[in-house]
Amino acid sequence: MFVDRPVGIDLGTTNSEIAMLDPSERDLHIYADRFGRRTVPSAVAWDPKGEAFLVGYAARQRRGKTPPPVESIKRKMGQNAKVDVGPHALAPEDVSAKILAELRARMSEHLGKQASEGIEVRVDRAVITVPAYFDAPQVEATRKAGEMAGLDVIGILQEPTAAAIYHTWKSRLGDGNFLVYDLGGGTFDVSILRCLGGEYQVLAIDGDNYLGGDDLDRRFAEKLRGILVARGYALDLDVRGDEEDRQRFGRLVHLAQEIKESLSTSEVVSVSKQDFMQDKSGENVSFEGDIGRADYEKAIGDLVETTITCCERALARSAETSSVDLGQIDHVVLVGGSTRVPMVVRRVTEAICKKSRSEKPLQDEVDTCVALGAAIHAAQLGGLRIGEPERKIMVSFTTPLVSQGSKIRLGVRVEQAPEGAAEIAVLRGMSGAEEVAKAALPDAAGAVVRLDVPLGEEPEHASRVALRSVEREVLAELPFALYRGDVRPRASALSRPSVVAKDLSIEVVRAGRRERRVLIARGAGLPAEVKSRFFTADQSGAVVLRLLQNRMPIKALLLQVPRELPVGTPVDLTLRCDDAMRMEARAVVAGQELWAQVEPPAAPRFDPAGAVEALLEEAEATSKSLWGTSATHYRAEADMLVAGIREVVATDPDKLQALCEKLRLLVDWYRGDPNETLSPPMARFEAELNELRRRVYRASGNLYGMDRSAWEKRLAELEARAMAAYEASDAVAWRRVFNEVQALDETAMQEEFAQMRLDDPAYLERRLRSERYYAQSVERHLVDFVPSSSDVGSLQVAERDKLVVQLQEKVLAPLANLTADTTDAAALRRKLEAINAETSRIDGARERLPSLGLVTERGGA
Incomplete structure (x- = not known):
């Protein structure tokens, strides 16, 4: 006879866990090895001697050896990439499948040792968890990895929801709003959830796929490296380009991890690590000294604050869409081993708990609560399946086997029955024929039969489910147990725990x-x-x-x-x-x-750590912050670059890099370098102020109602206000004075043009240079245009080629024959105006190239 209860699996970045809810619903079984370790490292390696794959602790022990283990593969899930595991090139889902297969095998062995004689415990079905911030390809890759490991993946559950399910079950929490703060080894997620009547609804999510405990360790490892360099060790490391340097830094990371774990329980740690590696000159490196918790927290403080910012964004989104703000949060749940860091607990308590209804965060089974919650949800989705293939009987219980009352209503699905079976019955005890419930087998395959079964006062009732013939002859039967006791709350099967991770x-x-x-x-x-x-x-x-x-x-x-x-x-x-x-x-x-x-x-092949996505987001935000001619000029450049980036992000890394560099420079010019505290940058303010100065000094009379002396005072006053705001890092005052300078410059430009003599040779010379520059700019943009990879690309190329011909014939060729040295200024001006009109028309058509065929939201537009 076999028993099949679905398991819950937390496929983590650093460690993974597997758990199962006991049919009595009193206990959760989680795999633990002979040392009591309940987590399995998410590491896969190749053993060249045994010519076999290693998983878990055996793989992690190959750190520093050749070939090294593959770790943190979760960060690559969903990417079109390969990683080398010894002589094998594996996709991320292949590596994850080996971790899942190892978990499955260990859990099967673990449960088999506890099972009664003659009972085979199968681990065939699973709910696997993913971060709330995972997008479509990452979710699908996780499902595929489970199937490759031989599992029937009956559900994909987001990790914060799993954590909330566990705490609701464990602490018997009622309805309420949860903030789940999940800081794992490689990712950070925050989710706002509402639990109502056992159904979970995700209200908002946020997080960072590239921020976790590993990043805290690397940050402090860099601090340790700096200390050792100051002590004279040769540790100027090239971690990306040199394998030996990478291994040296890896040893520093392991030391940082040990210090982090010690500082979780002590204010000061005395470190004495002798000859734990060699520096680049071959000298043995030792580290001795006291490390205080304050030193560690200073190094990682900005990373922790990033997680708080993510929480604030998620709460703002929740308040906007569901009117659930920080004041309506009932429970704050901490998940992930990195939440043991005291600074994390303190900042979450200060920034979130004290402003919510939760006095302190729930911090129970932080390493395993996700797997435990997944196991509870798996039991709800998959029930309990028992069977005996030799006797051709297999049934599934779709409802819990526990009741607080004197009877229980069972849902039973007969999945396999011996020939002639016409009736299902529940019999009392391990032997005998005391019938307590019966029903005819339904005609429809897979239909669920409802049976009301009386219960006694005992906590456990041995029972049998029997399939009988029309003459009530027992054709096959299977033993099972019913339980009397508390029914803990758990997620309804109607819950919609999955949400869209990105717009x-x-x-x-x-x-x-x-x-x-x-x-x-x-x-x-x-x-x-x-x-x-x-x-x-x-x-x-x-x-x-x-x-x-x-x-x-x-x-x-x-x-x-x-x-x-x-x-x-x-x-x-x-x-x-x-x-x-x-x-x-x-x-x-x-x-x-x-x-x-x-x-x-497919994840963009050439978008490491979401850098392209972040740049596009920054470009969009910059566009919204601009106005006037600045906005017009910026959007004309940025729109074409963004369109090109989208077309080549998965196909052409060289062109992608070139386009991203151009967009980066454009954004930095208009908004400022990300490291600058004020926006727009100082260089752009100075350029705008100098342009205004040139207009003032070119003017022959009053400009905008002021003479040159008044303008000089006004310009000096503007510059002084700007410098004061810049030195004080006053963003509001800085933006105000910049906007004032931009408005004055645009107004002065219009007034300068209105006062200008259109036949002035100096004006005509500037106008001719300007038209040539404009035409060359349009030509360059046409040449650089990136057509769509879809069928519309042929339409775009044909239109682009037509515009190139028109530009040559109607703009560039006529301009080549013009000179400002002429006696007929009016004729030259008319020619320049005609050329400008033609260039503007071609430029407008160029800007519309990426939009060919696109739809609009207004009819007739």
Whole structure:
């Protein structure tokens, strides 16, 4: 006979755990080795001697050896990448599958030792957890890894929800709002959840896929390296380019980890580490000295504050969408081994608990509560399956086997039955024929039978489920147990624990500019469906529905339509997303229909640590902060660069780097370097002020109602106010004086033009230089244009080539024949104005190239 109870697995960045809820629901079983260790390192290595893969502690022990273990593979989940494990090149899901297979094997052995003789305990079904911030490809890769490990993945559960489920079960918490703070080895997540009637709803999520305990260790390891360098050791390390340096820094990280763990219980740690590695000159390195908790906290303080900022963003989102702010939080839950760091507990208590209804954070089983919560949810989803293949009987109990009352209502599904079976019955005891409940087998395969079974006062009742013939002959039976006792709260099977990790949006045209329109917002519960109506914006012969996840492209749906199709023709889009973030889209326009399965988007191959995504977000924020001619000039440049980046992010690393560098320089010029405290940067303020000075000194009379002397006083006053604001780091005053200078410059420019003699040779000379620069700029942008990788790319290239020819014939060639040295100034001015009009037309058409076929939100636009 076999017993199959689904397990919960926390597939962690640093460590992983596996657990199962006992059918009595009184205990949670979690795997522990003979040393009592309940976690398994998420490490895989190749043993060259045994020519076999190693997993867990055996793999971790190969640190510093060749070949080294692969760790923190969770950070690569969902990426189109390979990692070397000895002689093997494995995808991230392949590595994770080996960890899951190891967990499965160990749990099966662990439960088998506890089982009665003749009982086979199977570990075939599982709920696997993922960070709340995981996106579609990462979720799908996790599911695939489970299947490769031989598991039937009956659910993917987000880690904060699992932690909330465990604490609700353990502490018998009622309905309420949770803030789950999960600082693991490699990732940080925060989720705001609402529990109502056993159903969990995720209200908001935030976090950082590249911030965890590993980063705290590396940060302090760098401090230790600095101390050792000051003591004369040769430790100027090239961690990226030199394998030996990487191993040296790895030993410093391990030392930092030991110090971190010691400082969790002591204010000061005396460290004496003799000859624990060699420096670059071959000298043995020793470290002796006292390390105080304050030293450690100073080194990691900004990382901890980053997590608090994530919490504040999640709470702001929750307050906006669900009116649940910090004051409505009932429980603050700490998850992950890194929450043992005293500074983390203190900052969470100060910044969150003291302003909420939770006096202090819940901090129980921080390493394993996610796996334990997943086990509780797995039991709810998968019930208990028992069977005996030789006798062709297999049944599943879909309801708990525990009741507080004098009877229990069982849900039973007969999955396999011997020939002739017509009735199911529950019999009392391990032998005999005392029948306590019966029902006819349903005709529909897989239907659930409901049986009301009386219970006595005993805490456990031995029972049997029997399949009988029409003549009530027992054809096969299986033993099981029913229990009398407390029923702990657990998640309802109706819960929607999965949410959208990133906005799903579509690119549209608004007022001639490309914008994102969010279709399914981040934090929305899954499954979800949205229907939207858009309208054609041009007569390019194509309709393009470009779907984005956050700011990155997922898929472009292209419909070929007649060129004469009127602008403003309705385009109906339906987007569906299931609980695994598998998407499908359906579009209807002019009687044509297009349906497409939108596969989980492959992670951009050339976007390390989300750098491209962060740059696009910064570029979008910069655009919103600008106004006037600054905004016009910035958007003209930035829109084309952003469009190009989206097209090459997964195909061309060299072009991607070049485009990102251009966008980085553009953003830094208008907004400032990320390390600067004030925005816009000083260089841009000085450029704007100097441009205003030049206009003042070029003016022959009063400008804007002031003579040159008054202007000099005004300029000096503006510069003094700016310097005072800059030195005081007063962002509000700095922005105010910059806006004042920009407004004065734009007004002075208009007045200067109004006063200018249009036949002045100096004006004509500047105008000719300006037109040549403008034309060359448009030509450069046309040459640099990156066409779409979808079918619309051919339309864009054809239009681009046409514009290049027009620019050469109507702008560049005529400009080459013009000179400011002429006696007919009026004729030259007319020619320049005609050329400017043609250049502007071509430039406008160039800016619309990435928007060909895109839809708009307003009919007839």
